[in-house]
Structures are given as structure tokens and as C-alpha cells.
Amino acid sequence: MTAQIINGKQIVAEYRDNIRREVEALTAAGTRPGLAVVIVGEDPASQIYVNNKAKACEQVGIYSEVHRLPEATTQDELVALIESLNRNAAVHGILVQSPLPGHINEEEVVDAIMPDKDVDCFHPVNVGNLAIGKPGMLPCTPAGVIEVLKYIGADIAGKHAVVVGRSNIVGKPMALLLLREHATVTICHSRTPDLAAVTRQADILVAAVGRANLIRAEHVKPGAVVIDVGMNRPEGGKLCGDVDFEAVKEVAGAITPVPGTVGPMTITMLLRNTLHAARRAAGAQAAVGG
Numbered sequence: 001m002t003a004q005i006i007n008g009k010q011i012v013a014e015y016r017d018n019i020r021r022e023v024e025a026l027t028a029a030g031t032r033p034g035l036a037v038v039i040v041g042e043d044p045a046s047q048i049y050v051n052n053k054a055k056a057c058e059q060v061g062i063y064s065e066v067h068r069l070p071e072a073t074t075q076d077e078l079v080a081l082i083e084s085l086n087r088n089a090a091v092h093g094i095l096v097q098s099p100l101p102g103h104i105n106e107e108e109v110v111d112a113i114m115p116d117k118d119v120d121c122f123h124p125v126n127v128g129n130l131a132i133g134k135p136g137m138l139p140c141t142p143a144g145v146i147e148v149l150k151y152i153g154a155d156i157a158g159k160h161a162v163v164v165g166r167s168n169i170v171g172k173p174m175a176l177l178l179l180r181e182h183a184t185v186t187i188c189h190s191r192t193p194d195l196a197a198v199t200r201q202a203d204i205l206v207a208a209v210g211r212a213n214l215i216r217a218e219h220v221k222p223g224a225v226v227i228d229v230g231m232n233r234p235e236g237g238k239l240c241g242d243v244d245f246e247a248v249k250e251v252a253g254a255i256t257p258v259p260g261t262v263g264p265m266t267i268t269m270l271l272r273n274t275l276h277a278a279r280r281a282a283g284a285q286a287a288v289g290g
């Protein structure tokens with residue numbers, strides 16, 4: 001039996017429809033949600049992603065502004081821009097597209113973003129709140145994966161979820177969100193001696209490494225839900241994930257295609273974070289009678 005191919009188009013359309021309605025209501029009440037995206041340099045993949053983010057904002061009625069800075073931008077100039085966006089009342093979310101040029105200290109840049117406007121959930125304050133289970137900003141890609149699992153009706157509580165990859169932007173926060181949903185969670189990485197022996201135990205397998213075809217049929221338990229977070233562009237080839245889709249779809253119970261699901265859901269969660277940030281800002285303003 002072949003796996004259920006998870007239809008990202010349908011999930012994304014439903015979520016964005018709900019967000020669009022909520023944005024409309026908040027705008028009518030006097031606060032139009034706004035997102036500022038900052039991109040430094042000319043990385044071609046980043047240009048595509050940033051354009052997709054701006055288009056998605058437009059689709060749901062969120063105000064957006066894209067700040068395109070030259071490769072030679074200094075640390076001080078970038079931090080000064082972030083500080084001005086922190087003070088800008090029309091901007092509720094700030095996203096600084098990574099990767100940044102080598103001469104920029106990325107950590108210092110993230111620290112400069114006001115935590116309330118950190119719609120990536122990269123700031124240490126938001127990461128800490130996530131780790132201790134306080135409500136707040138959720139990281140976009142991991143939150144999107146949880147929404148996909150819920151949408152297809154996958155059980156998470158008590159299931160064994162295996163995350164392959166330990167990055168700060170996907171692997172680690174993914175494990176925290178699965179834990180919050182009461183999964184038993186294992187994280188694998190490049191030093192895991194027998195990857196397949198661990199991944200074969202997974203009821204839910206999340207691949208977030210950035211290596212094409214890392215996960216093959218022998219890595220997957222029959223019937224498992226396989227979520228592919230990889231975004232690989234082999235030279236001259238087309239975009240593909242970390243999972244050998246054709247082979248794994250014959251074993252898995254459900255699988256996400258790349259492109260099509262996790263990428264657009266990531267952007268959808270960015271829209272949701274921006275909406276929530278705007279709603280909190282509007283509430284805070286009402287509380288001081290502003």
C-alpha cells in the first residue's frame with residue numbers, strides 16, 4: 001500500500017483563509033498587522049523565499065515591507081535598522097532572513113530584535129519561554145509540522161517521534177513542540193552511529209538535516225508518518241527534501257512532498273505569528289488607554 005501523500009495546498013489554503021478573516025477583523029478594529037522582512041545580500045534562494053513571504057502577506061491582508069540591504073551593510077547599520085523597526089508601531093513582526101553575510105554577527109542581530117516582534121521565535125527570551133512551556137511565539141517550521149500532524153489526525157501523545165537534525169531553527173524546537181504534545185522524543189544527528197536503527201522505531205519521523213535522500217525505505221517503519229523538512233537544491237537539479245520520496249512512499253503511512261507542504265506551512269505560521277503579535281500590541285495599547 002502506498003502512503004497518503006499529504007496535500008499541502010489544501011491545508012495551507014484553509015489556514016490562510018482563517019488568518020485572512022482574523023486579519024480583516026483586527027484591521028477593522030484599528031490595527032492592521034504588519035511584517036518587516038530584512039534581507040542582506042543577493043543569495044538567490046533567499047530572494048525567492050522573501051518574495052514568497054511578501055506575497056503571502058498580501059494574500060491575507062497583512063501590511064509588509066521588505067528592506068533589501070547591500071552585501072556590504074555593516075553590523076551597526078543592520079542593528080540600527082532593527083532598532084528603528086522595534087520602535088515602528090506599524091510593524092508587529094520583524095524577520096531577518098538568514099543566512100547573513102559572513103562579516104555579520106547573526107547572534108547579535110537576533111538579540112537586537114524586540115522579543116514581542118520576533119516572529120521567527122529565534123530570540124533567546126522566546127526560545128526560553130518555549131523550553132519551559134510558557135505561551136508565546138512559536139517557531140514557524142516546527143509549529144507548521146505540528147499543525148500538519150493535527151490536520152491529518154495523527155496521534156502524537158504517547159507516540160515515538162524521531163527528529164533527525166539538531167539545528168536551533170528546526171531540530172531542537174521541533175523536539176520541544178513534540179514533547180509539549182506528549183510524544184516520546186528522540187533526536188538523532190550526524191554522530192548517531194546507526195541512524196536507521198533509531199529512525200525505524202519512529203511512529204512520527206521528522207527529517208531536518210539538509211541532505212538529499214538521507215532517509216530511505218530502510219529507515220522507515222511501515223505505516224509511519226514521515227515529515228520532510230529538507231530544502232535541498234542540488235546543483236542543476238530541482239528542489240528536493242531529505243527523504244527519498246519515491247521509495248519511502250511505498251513504506252510510510254503518510255508523507256509530505258517537497259515542495260508543497262512544510263515550506264508553505266512555515267510561511268503560514270509566520271503570518272499567524274504576525275497576527276498574534278499585532279493582537280497583543282493592540283491589547284497592550286487598549287490597556288493603557290492609547
Ligand SMILES: Nc1nc(=O)c2c([nH]1)NC[C@@H]1CN(c3ccc(C(=O)N[C@@H](CCC(=O)O)C(=O)O)cc3)C=[N+]21
Nearest residue numbers: 049052095096097098099120231259260261263264266
Ligand atoms: N529568519 C529566517 N526565517 C526563516 O523562516 C527562514 C530563514 N530565515 N532563512 C531560510 C529558511 C528557509 N525557509 C523557507 C520557507 C518557505 C519555503 C517554501 O515556501 N518552499 C516551497 C518551495 C519554494 C521554492 O520553489 O523554492 C515549498 O516547499 O513548497 C522554503 C524555505 C524559511 N527560512
